[in-house]
Amino acid sequence: MEGTDVFVIFFASIFTNNILLSLFLGMCSYLSVSRELKTSWGLGLAVIFVMTCTSVVNYLVYYHLLVPLGLEYLRFIAFIIVIAAFVQLVEMVIDRVSSRLYSSLGIFLPLITVNCAILGASLFMVIRKYDFFQSLAFGLGSGIGWALAIMALAGLRSKMKRRSKVIPALEGPGVVLIITGIIALGFIGFSGLVQIG
Amino acid sequence: MINALLVPGLSMAALAAVLAVIILIAERYLLDYGEVDLTINDEKKFRVKGGNTVLSTLKDQHIFIPSACGGRATCAYCKVKAVSGFGDILPTETPLLTEEEIVDGIRLSCQIKIKNDVAIEIPEELFYIKEFRARAAKIIDLTYDIKWFHLELIEPDTIEFKAGQYIQFQTPEYGNQSESVYRAYSMCNVPSAKNRIELMVRLVPEGICTTYLFEYMKESDEVTFTGPFGEFYLRDSGRPMICVAGGTGMAPIRSILRTMPREEIEKRRPVFFFGARSRRDLFMLDEWREFERENPGFTFIPALSRPDQEDEWEGETGRITEVLTRHVDEDSDAEAYLCGSPGMLDACLSVLTQKGLPEDRIYYDKFE
Numbered sequence: 001m002e003g004t005d006v007f008v009i010f011f012a013s014i015f016t017n018n019i020l021l022s023l024f025l026g027m028c029s030y031l032s033v034s035r036e037l038k039t040s041w042g043l044g045l046a047v048i049f050v051m052t053c054t055s056v057v058n059y060l061v062y063y064h065l066l067v068p069l070g071l072e073y074l075r076f077i078a079f080i081i082v083i084a085a086f087v088q089l090v091e092m093v094i095d096r097v098s099s100r101l102y103s104s105l106g107i108f109l110p111l112i113t114v115n116c117a118i119l120g121a122s123l124f125m126v127i128r129k130y131d132f133f134q135s136l137a138f139g140l141g142s143g144i145g146w147a148l149a150i151m152a153l154a155g156l157r158s159k160m161k162r163r164s165k166v167i168p169a170l171e172g173p174g175v176v177l178i179i180t181g182i183i184a185l186g187f188i189g190f191s192g193l194v195q196i197g
Numbered sequence: 198m199i200n201a202l203l204v205p206g207l208s209m210a211a212l213a214a215v216l217a218v219i220i221l222i223a224e225r226y227l228l229d230y231g232e233v234d235l236t237i238n239d240e241k242k243f244r245v246k247g248g249n250t251v252l253s254t255l256k257d258q259h260i261f262i263p264s265a266c267g268g269r270a271t272c273a274y275c276k277v278k279a280v281s282g283f284g285d286i287l288p289t290e291t292p293l294l295t296e297e298e299i300v301d302g303i304r305l306s307c308q309i310k311i312k313n314d315v316a317i318e319i320p321e322e323l324f325y326i327k328e329f330r331a332r333a334a335k336i337i338d339l340t341y342d343i344k345w346f347h348l349e350l351i352e353p354d355t356i357e358f359k360a361g362q363y364i365q366f367q368t369p370e371y372g373n374q375s376e377s378v379y380r381a382y383s384m385c386n387v388p389s390a391k392n393r394i395e396l397m398v399r400l401v402p403e404g405i406c407t408t409y410l411f412e413y414m415k416e417s418d419e420v421t422f423t424g425p426f427g428e429f430y431l432r433d434s435g436r437p438m439i440c441v442a443g444g445t446g447m448a449p450i451r452s453i454l455r456t457m458p459r460e461e462i463e464k465r466r467p468v469f470f471f472g473a474r475s476r477r478d479l480f481m482l483d484e485w486r487e488f489e490r491e492n493p494g495f496t497f498i499p500a501l502s503r504p505d506q507e508d509e510w511e512g513e514t515g516r517i518t519e520v521l522t523r524h525v526d527e528d529s530d531a532e533a534y535l536c537g538s539p540g541m542l543d544a545c546l547s548v549l550t551q552k553g554l555p556e557d558r559i560y561y562d563k564f565e
Contacts, residue, residue: 039288072207078212085216092227099310103287161523 006137008194009130013141020149021183028115029108030180031173035161040154042101043108044147046094048140050086052117054141055151057082058122080113087113093099105146117146128196143170152183169192202272208250236280239408251277251317261423262319263365265379268307268453274305282315297376310369328423329364333416334393339431343445344401344411345385347393348420355391356424358384360431361449361534361562364394364424369407380406381426383536383562387456394422396449398446426505429536429541431457436558437531438467441545443517446537447481449472449562451473453534454495463494468524471499472541474510498524518544535561 019025026047035042058079066072091109095102102109111120121142125135156179160166166175228391230247235254237243242391245349247253252262265273273293279302286294290305308318335347350356370377386395401407402425414420431453440450453466473479478501500513513520525531525548533549535542542561549559 065212074205074209076200077209079208081213081216085220087222088220092223092257096227096312099312100287103289103308106289153336154267163224 006133009134009196010137010141012194014145014184015136015153016197018145018149018187019142020146021187026115028116030083031107031176032062034150034157036053037154038160039104040150043105044150046090047146048143048154050090050112051121051143052119053086054083055121055125059135064128079119083118084113103166229314229494232480233311234314238318247311251309251311254311262306264425266308270305270308276303277306278302278318279304280316280318282313283309293369331420333414333418336416340478346396349393356427358388359387360452361429362425362427367421368406371409371413374405378405383449385451397445399445429560439531439533440467440469441535443472443537443541449536459492462492466494468496470517470520471503474503475501475505523546525552531563532558537564539563
């Protein structure tokens with residue numbers, strides 16, 4: 001992907017190629033932690049941080065450790081180890097800074113490790129042959145895109161809790177998936193702006 | 198060939214090692230809160246290691262807060278009053294606290310962590326709660342599924358408790374059970390026998406603790422429990438007493454009634470309603486008849502909800518609520534002590550309140 005402008009990648013990964021809304025990656029925490037705006041904001045920040053850092057670190061690990069040694073086939077394991085380590089770090093920081101956020105994220109904080117969006121970002125970086133700065137832009141952009149999606153949903157859900165009548169059978173994840181589909185359709189409207197991948 | 202394994206192995210190990218070092222360094226700086234002051238009830242001060250929950254920190258100081266769920270924020274037994282040094286209420290706590298409790302600063306001690314100098318308030322009697330080692334001295338069958346356990350204290354060798362209180366029995370690891378659990382059981386003996394406690398336990402099919410007690414624990418085995426806990430004890434009001442129990446709910450009532458002096462029983466005229474399904478679920482009948490003879494004023498009313506044909510039962514029949522409806526006077530000035538399963542208790546509560554007994558004169562201990 002030589003030549004693609006860093007800013008194009010950054011904006012495309014937020015809007016037109018939003019990792020959640022166009023690829024539906026990272027759905028589990030998106031569905032479960034989107035009841036309150038405040039919590040989603042916290043998880044969104046954590047994902048932005050982890051995604052940016054891991055894209056960069058995984059870039060270095062891939063091109064400066066795995067490729068020279070001919071170990072590209074180990075990238076899944078290597079990437080997951082790096083992600084797990086960063087999630088640990090984030091967990092410690094949040095525990096220190098905000099008990100409230102720590103307690104409301106609960107199990108979903110350590111579960112960022114297995115958030116497929118994060119591994120996905122690192123793998124796309126390899127598949128699309130991004131260079132260092134493109135990886136940074138893509139990681140940061142995808143993180144922001146994911147946070148944007150979950151916060152949009154959380155905003156809708158907290159409004160719906162007060163106003164909307166939902167068919168009982170669709171309450172919870174059911175109606176959330178339908179809403180997500182509609183938001184995703186809306187985001188297709190951006191596709192004329194920039195395009196990658 | 199060796200290289201083909203060595204290179205990937207070593208490089209992965211190196212990567213993991215570098216990350217581990219980073220995490221360790223971060224842990225050293227981020228999660229180390231150093232030593233902080235924990236003040237309890239404005240008088241007792243402890244120097245403790247920061248970073249742990251209030252519940253576990255207090256346990257390290259040999260102060261035992263009641264807790265049944267093991268810190269999962271479901272049982273809500275471990276409430277303490279947070280005076281200073283804690284942040285906002287946590288989302289895991291909100292469902293278990295009432296609005297007044299939140300205003301009063303009541304928190305779940307298993308959820309809040311000590312990160313700086315803090316102050317809390319706990320009921321004074323929690324200081325008397327200790328961890329006991331005891332020996333199973335005698336195990337007696339009461340019915341086909343209820344046993345009476347006599348535990349002799351080893352260390353400490355005496356216990357102070359109020360009749361009606363309970364202890365938390367800790368099961369050791371046994372069989373396939375690799376996790377130790379706590380279960381609450383009320384004492385059925387009088388507190389004046391300071392060197393032992395007696396428990397009545399019904400076998401719960403596949404229950405972790407009761408399976409241990411019924412199938413694994415043998416006489417002279419050593420066991421561990423903490424206590425005493427509980428707000429279910431005799432109120433010194435001088436009012437007439439209505440006692441209601443089902444199954445092993447008899448335990449605290451037995452302790453309470455047998456602790457009362459003779460004159461007090463004569464004055465307060467306790468009536469003890471005991472509910473069971475059929476004759477084979479009844480126990481200690483002779484003992485209660487004997488107690489009735491020795492203590493004028495006391496009445497024991499056992500009631501069977503489903504007596505079998507061969508039981509030849511001539512006593513009360515019907516559900517305990519029906520028996521209560523028949524025997525309790527409207528607007529009586531009595532106070533009631535209830536103990537048993539939640540279903541039975543809720544039903545009895547509504548009968549008694551319908552009879553005009555105010556709720557603050559009904560004391561109960563729910564066996565959940």
